[in-house]
Amino acid sequence: MTSHRLPSLAGALFVPLVAWICYLLLLIPTLIVFPISLGNSAEMEFPPSNPSLDLYRQFFSDPAWWGSMIQSGIIALITTVLTIVLAVPAAYALQRSHIRGQGFVQGLIMGPLLVPVIVLALGLYLQLGPWGGLNSNLTLVLSHTMLAVPFMMLSVGASLRHIDPALENAALIMGASKRAVFFRVVLPQLASGIAAGSMFAFLISLDEVIVAYFITGPDTQTLPVKMYSAIRWEVSPVIAAISTLLTIVSFVLAIAIMFLERNQRTNTG
Amino acid sequence: MSGDAPYLTSRAGILLLAPLVILLLLFFVYPLLFTLWNSVYEGGLTVRAYEELFTSTLFYKVLRTTFVISFTATAVSLLLGYPVALHISRQPPGRRVIYLTLVMLPFWTSILVKSFALTVLLGYSGIINQMLGSISGGQLNIPMVFNRFGAIIGMINYLLPFMILSILGSLLAQDPNLARAAEVMGAGRFRIFRKVTLPLSMPGVMAGVIINFTLSIGMYITPALLGGRQDMMIANLIDFYTRQTLDWPVASAIAVVLLAISGILVAILGKVRGSQGTMGAAA
Known part of the structure; x- marks a missing residue:
């Protein structure tokens, strides 16, 4: 009996042990930037001997840094709005109509998830050059929208599957136009799906490096592109402050997404 | 009531889909086709770029490096990710959310932040080497970034959540009830795992491995920031030909090769996951 119990005890300890090591390995790189961001601007210290907000002051007093943060924020916001405007009607159409080539359209929409981003970045760079579309906010937003669309489609598609088409038919019979039905019956029920999809879209655009690195120029450089070059050439402590700000945004949005998805599951059973 | 008749006419459906489809044709399909075109057209049709590629020792070296690093990172990610998934699956639903959050927060953190943090942790004068130095009186310093080890660590950190979720x-x-039945019949914990849990989880393992490997071979940021200068991966080679040698046909040819390899992997993933499978590649 004992010889049987021993390996089973080891097994019982092994799984939680490895799991906890992994949780730490995953979390430490994300969390370590918080204490480091409180250090001084001369060299990186852990733990900081004299905790201060110097690095944040340095970040906000350098227009090259906070300017690219504002640029990134604006690009991410416009990308989010455009993704909603394009993807929500498309998700609705895929669910409520039968058109020829539906499978092809679905594949096309999910395509950007399946292609390595570097391939898309090169393609866009080669294509936009002759079009005069490099170093342009418009093409940057359109490229980011292309990358964010699959996430919005998955999120809104999941919400759509949960709503009852009978409600739409009922509203139609009572004399509402299809347009009114969409805006007053369907859209309110999709609110949490759209909200989750929007946060995905915002984060994807905000954190996107590779495409932006290939197609932006001095006038359109985003925060991740500036960070990437900065980390590449000299690791300056101010990056710890930027990383902390970015991580806070990611955490807030990620928790909001998980909350919305959980709500959706419990609401619909 | 309405039977099978769709709620929207196909005309309405097409109108609602059209703007998105046009965007994707212009900013997704066209760049891919243009890359393919660029790899074979230099004032006339030619296979010069592919010839150059397949006779270049650099290309084979990069290909080998990419596969070795991707394979190692995927294997370690599987060995670490399986116990984590097992641990989360054994929790009651309330606590499961908390552990999932521990996995999802790093998943949503910018890859630049994670790479930067790893250089701070593992670098020459990083936190770990400072500790080693103070313990050993300045004797010990282990190079952990700007080499293959650093690239693999960074990639595992990125890949693990995908493996765990899958x-x-x-x-x-x-x-x-299957595990319970085996227990009632007298099977030990390890035996239940080996005979019931593990075989039934193989589709998830296969999908996780393919997703990890597909993501690995296309990785750009992590090898560029944490890997060795001599240890280029395919994505970095594309960048090298685009910016350094300005040989766009060769850059395009490498992209086509990378696209073909990922295409094959995604097709296998589709088979593993069944008809609706490929969508999960990102989530």
Whole structure:
């Protein structure tokens, strides 16, 4: 009996042990930037001997840094709005109509998830050059929208599957136009799906490096592109402050997404 | 009531889909086709770029490096990710959310932040080497970044959540009564795992491995920031030909090769996951 119990005890300890090591390995790189961001601007210290907000002051007093943060924020916001405007009607159409080539359209929409981003970045760079579309906010937003669309489609598609088409038919019979039905019956029920999809879209655009690195120029450089070059050439402590700000945004949005998805599951059973 | 008749006419459906489809044709399909075109057209049709590629020792070296690094990172990610998925699947639903959050927060953190943090942790004068130095009186300093080790660590950190989520899906889909039945019949914990849980989770394992490997071979940021200068991966080679040598046909040819390899992997993933499978590649 004992010889049987021993390996089973080891097994019982092994799984939680490895799991906890992994949780730490995953979390430490994300969390370590918080204490480091409180250090001084001369060299990186852990733990900081004299905790201060110097690095944040340095970040906000350098227009090259906070300017690219504002640029990134604006690009991410416009990308989010455009993704909603394009993807929500498309998700609705895929669910409520039968058109020829539906499978092809679905594949096309999910395509950007399946292609390595570097391939898309090169393609866009080669294509936009002759079009005069490099170093342009418009093409940057359109490229980011292309990358964010699959996430919005998955999120809104999941919400759509949960709503009852009978409600739409009922509203139609009572004399509402299809347009009114969409805006007053369907859209309110999709609110949490759209909200989750929007946060995905915002984060994807905000954190996107590779495409932006290939197609932006001095006038359109985003925060991740500036960070990437900065980390590449000299690791300056101010990056710890930027990383902390970015991580806070990611955490807030990620928790909001998980909350919305959980709500959706419990609401619909 | 309305039977099978769709709620929207196909005309309405097409109108609602058209703007998105046009965007994707211009900013997704066209760049891919243009890359393919660029790899074979230099004032006339030619296979010069592919010839140059397949006779270049650099290309083979990069290909080998990419596969070795991707394979190692995927294997370690599987060995670490499986126990984590098992641990999460054994929690009651309330606590499961908390552990999932621990996995999802790093998943949503910018890859630049994670790479930067790893250089701070593992670098020459990083936190770990400072500790080693103070313990050993300045004797010990282990180079952990700007080499293959650093690239692999960074990639595992990025890949693990994908592996965990994929395996967790197939663990949670299992009927808990199966394990209970095996227990009633007198099977030990390890035996239940080996004979019931593990075989039933194989689809999740396969999907996780393919997703990890597909993501690995296309990785650009992590090898550029944490890897060795001599240890280029395919994505970095594309960048090298685009910016350094300005040989766009060769850059395009490498992209076509990378696209073909990922295409094959995604097709296998589709087979593993069944008809609706490929969508999960990102989530």
